[in-house]
Amino acid sequence: MPARQLPVQVRAKCSHLMLADPSFDEPAPVEMLIGADIFPQVWKNKCSSLGPGFPSVYSSVFGWVLIGPVQEHPDIGAQSMLVSLVSSMESIIERFWKAEEPEAAPPQFTEDGLCEELLNSDMRKDQAHQPSTYDG
Incomplete structure (x- = not known):
């Protein structure tokens, strides 16, 4: 259901989970909306964070569901360049x-x-x- 293709790092972080939507990271129309009245019956009370810049995963009767924002490039850390100039x-x-x-x-x-x-x-x-x- 994302508006655009998600970074491959998101799929890699979820590779160990049985997902409710195996093609969750590809743009597609919404298939089903779950209302707040049914959500407690579907949710299994388990959740986990995939780390900074990644969504959280929630266990449901359909499988694991991703909820939350995704950064464009979550694995890019600080970059530096060292320069040394020797002058007397x-x-x-x-x-x-x-x-x-x-x-x-x-x-x-x-x-x-x-x-x-x-x-x-x-x-x-x-x-x-x-x-x-x-x-x-």
Whole structure:
């Protein structure tokens, strides 16, 4: 009676039971409804859980009946992937300092660069190619 095919794990969990419907895990229309007034006469007072993600099974005069929700993939547990990266502490610290160290400023923005620019603008070379100041 399920709306869609049940996972094969459900059938495997029930393989030891005499089921009321041997094709319980295949989609099919409802064959019989049992009302609450008849249920106590049909039920044999035995039940068992098939585990987390699986329905419970109840004993009846027709055989065992499954009642309850079914998870899509009940047997899939936690998954993990381990990754190991080996780097020396020295290379890690070196990369850190490279990332943290600012780039050197262009010469025109440093104090030495500004002084050299000022000196070059005030100096002229004479005929002997010697630097001399221009008093313009």
